[in-house]
Amino acid sequence: MGDMQKVFPINPVWEGQGTSRIPFWAYTDESLYKRELERFFYQGHWCYVGLEAEIPNPGDFKRTVIGERSVIMVRDADGGINVVENVCAHRGMQFCRERHGNRKEFVCPYHQWNYKLNGDLQGVPFRRGVKQDGKVNGGMPKEFKTEDHGLNKLKVAIRGGVVFASFDHNLPSLEEFLGPTILAYFDRLFNGRKLRILGYNRQRIPGNWKLMQENIKDPYHPGLLHTWFITYGLWRADNKSELKMDEHFRHAAMISTRGNAQARNEVTAGVTSFKETMEINDKRLLDIVPEPWWGGPTAVMMTLFPSVILQQQVNSVSTRHIQPNGTGSFDFVWTHFGFEDDTEEMTNRRLIQANLFGPAGFVSADDGEVIELSQQGFEQKPYHRALAELGGYECENTDHMVTETLIRGMYDYWRKVMGV
Amino acid sequence: MSQQWIASCSIDEIPVDDVIGVQVQGREIAFYRVGDDVFATDNICTHGHARLCDGFLEGHEIECPLHQGRFDIRNGKAMCEPLTEDIRSYPIRIEEGRVYIKLG
Numbered sequence: 078m079g080d081m082q083k084v085f086p087i088n089p090v091w092e093g094q095g096t097s098r099i100p101f102w103a104y105t106d107e108s109l110y111k112r113e114l115e116r117f118f119y120q121g122h123w124c125y126v127g128l129e130a131e132i133p134n135p136g137d138f139k140r141t142v143i144g145e146r147s148v149i150m151v152r153d154a155d156g157g158i159n160v161v162e163n164v165c166a167h168r169g170m171q172f173c174r175e176r177h178g179n180r181k182e183f184v185c186p187y188h189q190w191n192y193k194l195n196g197d198l199q200g201v202p203f204r205r206g207v208k209q210d211g212k213v214n215g216g217m218p219k220e221f222k223t224e225d226h227g228l229n230k231l232k233v234a235i236r237g238g239v240v241f242a243s244f245d246h247n248l249p250s251l252e253e254f255l256g257p258t259i260l261a262y263f264d265r266l267f268n269g270r271k272l273r274i275l276g277y278n279r280q281r282i283p284g285n286w287k288l289m290q291e292n293i294k295d296p297y298h299p300g301l302l303h304t305w306f307i308t309y310g311l312w313r314a315d316n317k318s319e320l321k322m323d324e325h326f327r328h329a330a331m332i333s334t335r336g337n338a339q340a341r342n343e344v345t346a347g348v349t350s351f352k353e354t355m356e357i358n359d360k361r362l363l364d365i366v367p368e369p370w371w372g373g374p375t376a377v378m379m380t381l382f383p384s385v386i387l388q389q390q391v392n393s394v395s396t397r398h399i400q401p402n403g404t405g406s407f408d409f410v411w412t413h414f415g416f417e418d419d420t421e422e423m424t425n426r427r428l429i430q431a432n433l434f435g436p437a438g439f440v441s442a443d444d445g446e447v448i449e450l451s452q453q454g455f456e457q458k459p460y461h462r463a464l465a466e467l468g469g470y471e472c473e474n475t476d477h478m479v480t481e482t483l484i485r486g487m488y489d490y491w492r493k494v495m496g497v
Numbered sequence: 498m499s500q501q502w503i504a505s506c507s508i509d510e511i512p513v514d515d516v517i518g519v520q521v522q523g524r525e526i527a528f529y530r531v532g533d534d535v536f537a538t539d540n541i542c543t544h545g546h547a548r549l550c551d552g553f554l555e556g557h558e559i560e561c562p563l564h565q566g567r568f569d570i571r572n573g574k575a576m577c578e579p580l581t582e583d584i585r586s587y588p589i590r591i592e593e594g595r596v597y598i599k600l601g
Contacts, residue, residue, distance in 0.1 A: 181581065182579055184545075189545065189563060189564070191545070191563075191564045191579055193578065193579070199564055199565070199578050199579040200561075200563065200564025200565035200566065200579060201564070201565075202545075202547075202562065202563045202564070203562055203563075204562075204565055205553050205560070205562070207551065207562065208551060223565075
């Protein structure tokens with residue numbers, strides 16, 4: 078009994094240098110979570126805020142978050158994009174409540190402090206006081222300068238129509254942040270064509286935010302968890318595939334090329350849920366209409382650390398924004414899009430294929446649920462650890478999917494930055 | 498009717514280098530006095546809907562008390578941010594100490 082492990086360890090330590098065994102407390106510890114917000118979301122990392130196509134006209138804005146901090150992405154009168162923090166410089170109120178809209182200026186409703194779209198304070202009520210019976214009462218001290226009381230302005234980077242922002246103004250360029258390998262896949266998807274917004278899914282997943290990154294760094298599960306894939310021959314263990322990371326192992330791309338979906342050989346024959354006789358009614362859900370920009374792969378899933386997943390699954394393209402709110406919960410916002418030059422038929426195809434994704438997607442519904450159940454496992458015994466040893470112990474790029482290398486890579490980076 | 502000169506306040510009611518608000522035929526008008534000259538504009542700011550008569554007159558510019566936008570009282574021109582819209586100004590005539598205004 079004396080040797081029994083404490084269920085709730087005090088000052089827990091990650092033993093050894095490896096990352097193939099991840100302590101459960103990495104997903105449950107409150108102070109580590111605050112450190113993650115600080116070091117990943119608020120410093121040194123470009124975080125996703127949205128797509129330019131969401132705010133096409135001057136004055137258009139979208140309210141979103143970076144980590145837990147509410148921000149507003151807004152198109153200025155001159156066409157540029159600003160990102161400002163949604164906290165009034167006066168009494169700290171989150172003054173903007175609408176998700177989308179159009180404004181000439183921002184006004185906090187509490188005391189009507191009034192800001193330009195770039196966050197500069199324009200004026201404050203009763204700055205010079207109020208006249209009454211020949212004298213002036215109150216007002217701001219004469220030293221008060223509007224220039225000192227603007228909204229917090231974030232640094233902004235835009236590439237291919239995708240908008241990133243950072244509270245930290247001293248960070249490397251977006252291109253440097255992504256690194257050449259990931260940047261090439263980013264540019265493959267966002268190659269300069271104008272984007273068209275098709276719609277949104279939003280869901281709150283009761284699990285730690287890192288589990289979503291891990292889910293898209295884990296090619297082990299799709300053929301096993303998502304029986305829907307197997308049933309229709311969409312996912313096969315012998316798909317031609319590659320896993321690639323940036324030099325820090327924080328970002329990754331899972332690249333796969335679906336073979337001939339009609340061929341049923343021994344790879345799928347052994348999977349119990351594969352049903353030879355079942356066919357999907359609307360073939361557009363599954364069949365492939367290759368697009369010239371693919372350059373080969375039929376699916377590339379990019380995980381950009383910490384805030385976003387960029388998806389191309391056949392003809393379905395979307396961004397998935399990770400918005401943590403506590404150790405055991407995050408909001409997951411999907412933006413489905415297409416391209417300006419899509420035919421109506423292609424737009425419909427993208428929309429049909431979007432049925433695989435989102436909170437009730439034929440495929441993604443499973444992911445939300447396993448993340449929730451994983452978190453429940455972690456919380457009942459934080460002293461324990463998860464295993465990520467498929468394919469060995471190292472962090473390396475591979476030309477197959479039978480590995481958890483990307484998860485190990487992410488935790489290699491996580492341990493360095495977190496000092497854990 | 499509206500093309501006529503309408504009698505409003507007396508010039509003595511407007512303090513020098515200041516502004517007052519007066520109802521003229523149901524409309525809120527701001528009367529300004531700069532030396533012996535009198536000017537009139539609408540009283541409600543085109544931006545935040547505050548009363549300009551609660552604001553501060555600096556030479557020929559009225560500064561709105563709410564967000565410090567400034568109009569030229571001689572022609573109603575919006576002089577700075579956050580204003581995007583001019584304010585309406587009105588012709589004035591003074592006869593025997595009485596201010597007449599043409600609302601047009």
